[in-house]
Amino acid sequence: MSRRADLRNVAIVAHVDHGKTTLVDALLKQSRVFAAHEQVGELIMDSNDLEREKGITILAKTTSIRYRGVKLNIIDTPGHADFGGEVERVLGMADGCLLLVDAAEGPMPQTRVVLRQALALGLRPIIVVNKIDRINADPAQTVELTHDLLLELATDASQLDAPVVYTNGREGTATLALNNPGTTLEPLLDTILSHVPPPPADPDAPFQMLVSNLDHDNYSGRLALGRINKGVLRVGQAVVVCTADGIGARQRISTVLTVEALQRLPVEEVAAGEIVYITGLADVAIGDTVADADDPVPLPRPEVGEPTLRMQFSVNQSPLAGREATLSSTSRQLRARLQRELLTNVALRVADGPTADIFEVSGRGELHLAILIETMRREGYEFEVSRPAVITREIDGRRHEPVEECIIDCDAEAVGAIAETLGSRGAHMQSMRTDAAGRARLTHHAPTRALIGLRSQILTLTRGTGVMSTRLLGWERWRNLPPTTRNGVLTASQPGTAVAYGLLGLQERGQPFIGPGTAVYEGMIVGLNRRPGDLHLNVTKQKQKTNIRSSTEDATVRLVPARTMSLEESLDFIEDDELVEVSPKGIRLRKRVLNADERNKIRKRDKVAAG
Numbered sequence: 001m002s003r004r005a006d007l008r009n010v011a012i013v014a015h016v017d018h019g020k021t022t023l024v025d026a027l028l029k030q031s032r033v034f035a036a037h038e039q040v041g042e043l044i045m046d047s048n049d050l051e052r053e054k055g056i057t058i059l060a061k062t063t064s065i066r067y068r069g070v071k072l073n074i075i076d077t078p079g080h081a082d083f084g085g086e087v088e089r090v091l092g093m094a095d096g097c098l099l100l101v102d103a104a105e106g107p108m109p110q111t112r113v114v115l116r117q118a119l120a121l122g123l124r125p126i127i128v129v130n131k132i133d134r135i136n137a138d139p140a141q142t143v144e145l146t147h148d149l150l151l152e153l154a155t156d157a158s159q160l161d162a163p164v165v166y167t168n169g170r171e172g173t174a175t176l177a178l179n180n181p182g183t184t185l186e187p188l189l190d191t192i193l194s195h196v197p198p199p200p201a202d203p204d205a206p207f208q209m210l211v212s213n214l215d216h217d218n219y220s221g222r223l224a225l226g227r228i229n230k231g232v233l234r235v236g237q238a239v240v241v242c243t244a245d246g247i248g249a250r251q252r253i254s255t256v257l258t259v260e261a262l263q264r265l266p267v268e269e270v271a272a273g274e275i276v277y278i279t280g281l282a283d284v285a286i287g288d289t290v291a292d293a294d295d296p297v298p299l300p301r302p303e304v305g306e307p308t309l310r311m312q313f314s315v316n317q318s319p320l321a322g323r324e325a326t327l328s329s330t331s332r333q334l335r336a337r338l339q340r341e342l343l344t345n346v347a348l349r350v351a352d353g354p355t356a357d358i359f360e361v362s363g364r365g366e367l368h369l370a371i372l373i374e375t376m377r378r379e380g381y382e383f384e385v386s387r388p389a390v391i392t393r394e395i396d397g398r399r400h401e402p403v404e405e406c407i408i409d410c411d412a413e414a415v416g417a418i419a420e421t422l423g424s425r426g427a428h429m430q431s432m433r434t435d436a437a438g439r440a441r442l443t444h445h446a447p448t449r450a451l452i453g454l455r456s457q458i459l460t461l462t463r464g465t466g467v468m469s470t471r472l473l474g475w476e477r478w479r480n481l482p483p484t485t486r487n488g489v490l491t492a493s494q495p496g497t498a499v500a501y502g503l504l505g506l507q508e509r510g511q512p513f514i515g516p517g518t519a520v521y522e523g524m525i526v527g528l529n530r531r532p533g534d535l536h537l538n539v540t541k542q543k544q545k546t547n548i549r550s551s552t553e554d555a556t557v558r559l560v561p562a563r564t565m566s567l568e569e570s571l572d573f574i575e576d577d578e579l580v581e582v583s584p585k586g587i588r589l590r591k592r593v594l595n596a597d598e599r600n601k602i603r604k605r606d607k608v609a610a611g
Contacts, residue, residue: 003198004273009073009227010196011091013118014100015108015469016079019130019169023100024063024076026172028261030185031065060090060213062225062275064259067189073259073275079110082365085347087114089286089302090212093227093275096124096196098188099146099162103129103137106145109407109471116153125150126195127164128188132178136437139166139178163191199227199273206292207231207239209276210299211284214344220255220279224290228272229299231292235268241281242289242298250293254280286346304346307362308402308448308472311369311571312386313338315357316581318590319495319521324583326380331357334383337376348372362391365470366452370568373582377567382583384590387574390449393475400475402448405430408458410466412440417461425450426481445473450481453572486575488534490527491591492520496540500559506537507560513589514539515562523594525578528563536596 012020064073075094077087091097097118101107118125127146129139143164154160165188167174175182176191213225235256241248257264257277270276281290287301315331316322327333338350338359349362363369366388373385393400406427408418412434419429419442427446434440451470458466490510492498498518506512511528520526520539529535565573570580570587577599581588593599 002201004201004271005198006069007071007073007199007273008096008192008196009075009094009199009273009275010192011075011077011094011097011118011123012100013077013087013091013097013114014079014130015102015105015110017467018079018100018102018105018108018111020076020079020100023098023128023130023167023169024074026169026185027065027074027189028063030172031067031261060086062090062093062259063262065261068193070193072189072192077114079114080367082363082368082371083347085304085345085364088117088304089346091118091121091123092210092302093212094118094123095199096126096192098128098192099125100128100130101142101146102134103132103139103142103166104134105409106138106142107149109405109469111146112149112153113471115149119150119153119155119159122156123159124196125159125162126191127162129164129166130169132166133168133171136435136439138435163195165191201272202230203232203271205230205272206295206297207233207237207290208292208297208299209233209278209290210302211286211288211290212302214284214286215277217279222282222284223257223277223279224281224284225275225277226290227275228270230272232269232271233276233278238293239281239290240293240296241284242291242296243285244287244301247296247298248283251281253278285343305364305472306391307347307349307364308391309365309369309388309452310349310360310362310391311388312353313359313361314353314384314386314579316382316384316583318384318524318581318588318594320519320581320583320588321382324585325382326584329382334359334381337379337381341372345372366455366568366571370571374567377582377584377587380584382581384579384581385571386579387576388452388571390447390452392478395475399478401478403445403473403476404448404451404470405473406444406446406451406454407469408442408444408466409469410440410442410458410462412438414462414466415440415442418442418458418466421454421457421461422446424482425454425484426479427451447476447479447481448472453484456569456572485532486573488529488532489525489578489589490529490535490537491596492522492524492526492539493536493596494538494540495521498526498539499542501543502537502539502541503559505541506539509535509537512560512562513565516559521590521594523591523596525589525591534599 014020060077062075064071075090099115129142132139150160165174166178172185173182174185174188176187208230209226209228211224211226215223217223233256237253238250240250256267256270258267264277289298291297347364351360353360390401422444427444427450430443430445432442455468458468490506498514498516498520500516503512506527510530514526526539567587577592579590579592581590
């Protein structure tokens with residue numbers, strides 16, 4: 001089969017925060033795709049507001065540059081394990097991959113996951129050792145560990161012949177030898193041209209393209225992204241969509257767009273091997289095959305890993321419902337929004353819950369679900385979500401649960417506290433090593449349910465310097481874990497507006513979650529108790545007015561700052577009898593049953609049933 005020498009399709013895969021997007025920035029700037037007066041800034045590919053705020057890539061994106069007469073299509077993929085579904089469906093568009101590894105951290109959990117996926121598809125890897133300017137960088141050790149990983153995961157002998165390029169993405173330099181400092185990224189680009197095979201091209205075969213991603217344009221409608229596998233695609237061409245249910249009716253292509261830098265340019269005709277956007281197909285979905293109408297041959301649908309966590313989304317039923325929502329948030333609207341999410345978020349699952357206004361939403365991890373919640377909140381929806389729960393399987397008549405490898409990088413002085421915390425959750429330590437910079441790496445194996453809520457606790461124990469990474473290992477028999485303990489919560493006993501005098505009584509009993517002027521209702525969680533058990537307080541209580549006053553009495557009242565929790569911390573914090581109320585203006589914590597007397601009756605009933 002002939003190949004297109006004027007084209008290369010390459011994906012960049014790595015663990016989170018190893019510098020993929022920064023390296024793409026440097027490639028775009030050095031390829032002179034921007035005008036001299038343009039101020040493009042940093043993290044050019046992270047166009048989503050959430051991506052910029054969190055500093056991670058969430059959505060896979062495609063760009064291109066020109067080098068020595070060859071067009072390089074570059075696919076930037078997420079580095080967090082929770083967004084593995086994005087990686088699984090776009091790697092099929094590439095013929096090679098840049099395996100980016102931090103020179104100080106070495107191969108991390110997601111490095112193994114994405115490398116296994118890339119090698120299983122037959123991609124030719126190039127090892128890119130990035131951040132060689134770090135103080136504690138050890139490029140030689142990193143290369144050795146990465147080669148060990150290749151030996152373990154390679155599916156073909158040719159994949160072991162992976163060249164090594166040393167880069168500093170922030171400075172935009174690359175070199176093939178550490179003793180020869182680089183000045184540009186040309187050594188990396190030359191390696192891509194020589195090592196990544198050109199895509200196969202059979203222009204005479206019937207047209208065939210696998211849809212890897214979807215987008216939307218206000219003028220053109222739904223956009224389907226994919227690489228043309230065979231044939232030639234022309235505007236107005238008759239095609240059919242091969243779905244999981246069969247072959248659809250004849251349709252015509254309205255527009256064909258190719259990617260040039262950060263722009264989508266219309267073309268009249270494009271041949272096999274190119275990555276394109278097409279419009280005119282109303283009901284096309286990810287995994288479908290767009291094929292010639294006279295000779296349709298479907299391609300195998302990409303397999304996407306199963307979710308491991310689920311949570312309930314429900315209509316907001318708190319006393320403050322409807323005050324902040326900018327979009328209608330009834331069960332019908334929530335169902336429609338979640339169904340739209342399924343079109344592009346292939347790792348997500350949505351099912352009906354026990355009642356008409358509850359939906360069971362399953363995802364890859366806490367962050368995967370939290371990003372969906374935050375996106376819907378910013379769109380103007382309001383709803384309630386429950387605590388994440390693991391998804392179990394029945395294997396040979398026994399219950400099994402997901403088990404993950406957890407790697408924590410921290411300062412050596414925090415090792416004891418972290419090991420104790422993980423041990424109390426039933427995790428088993430596999431290894432521990434330290435480096436010359438006083439950092440330590442702990443590797444544990446633990447059930448997924450033992451890791452729920454651990455990330456925020458690690459940040460507390462390490463004063464914000466700890467980094468936690470996980471990857472799914474498989475499924476093991478369900479086992480009993482040590483019980484986790486969390487102090488009780490302080491709940492509001494009266495509706496109204498919190499005042500300083502009422503909050504003064506709250507802070508004497510625990511840690512406040514709200515400040516003066518906050519609207520509260522009965523059953524809303526307003527603080528963390530210092531002791532086990534819940535406590536109900538009137539934070540709207542006003543000071544009694546009398547004609548006796550002290551000149552210094554009110555001046556000595558001092559309120560401690562309220563603890564503000566992020567969405568992820570809130571999901572980690574709540575128990576099974578609590579909910580997170582999400583609205584466009586913020587989040588609140590509440591009890592499922594708002595009335596304290598009703599909660600006491602349920603608690604007594606459960607004790608009788610258990611006894």
